[in-house]
Amino acid sequence: MNNTPGVILAFDFGLKRIGTAIGNELSRTARPLEIINAEANDIRFAKIGELIEEWQPVKLIVGLPSYPDGTEHEMTRRCKRFVNQLRGRFSLEIIMVDERYSSSVLHFQRGKADDAHAAALILQQYFDESISD
Numbered sequence: 001m002n003n004t005p006g007v008i009l010a011f012d013f014g015l016k017r018i019g020t021a022i023g024n025e026l027s028r029t030a031r032p033l034e035i036i037n038a039e040a041n042d043i044r045f046a047k048i049g050e051l052i053e054e055w056q057p058v059k060l061i062v063g064l065p066s067y068p069d070g071t072e073h074e075m076t077r078r079c080k081r082f083v084n085q086l087r088g089r090f091s092l093e094i095i096m097v098d099e100r101y102s103s104s105v106l107h108f109q110r111g112k113a114d115d116a117h118a119a120a121l122i123l124q125q126y127f128d129e130s131i132s133d
Helices: 041-055 074-090 115-129
Strands: 007-012 017-024 029-037 059-064 093-098
Touching: 007 041, 007 115, 017 041, 017 115, 029 041, 029 115, 041 074, 059 074, 059 115, 074 093, 093 115
Parallel strands: 007 059, 059 093
Antiparallel strands: 007 017, 017 029
């Protein structure tokens, strides 16, 4: 169990999979953790609860999808609902990070999910954008 202060857990939300990544505020680096392969909310949140118990994060980061011009679409709304559920279940600070261009940085192979790396990219983006904090 990791009790290091400043641990942050990040999520790349999807309907079938949720990518997770871990990092900390001291090193300001992110690394892929695992992929939660479940569509049922009870299974998803049970696994997220296990990760939160294991890593004891001080906050959660969630990538927020939208169209290239910033307007919302169905996945944006579903992701916001996911964020509200996280907030209600775990009472942790949650920060949403614009993920519009994160998938273009990763080289996804057709049929191969790399959601954990996407979560790491989202978390690294958070660290890079909050460098002056």
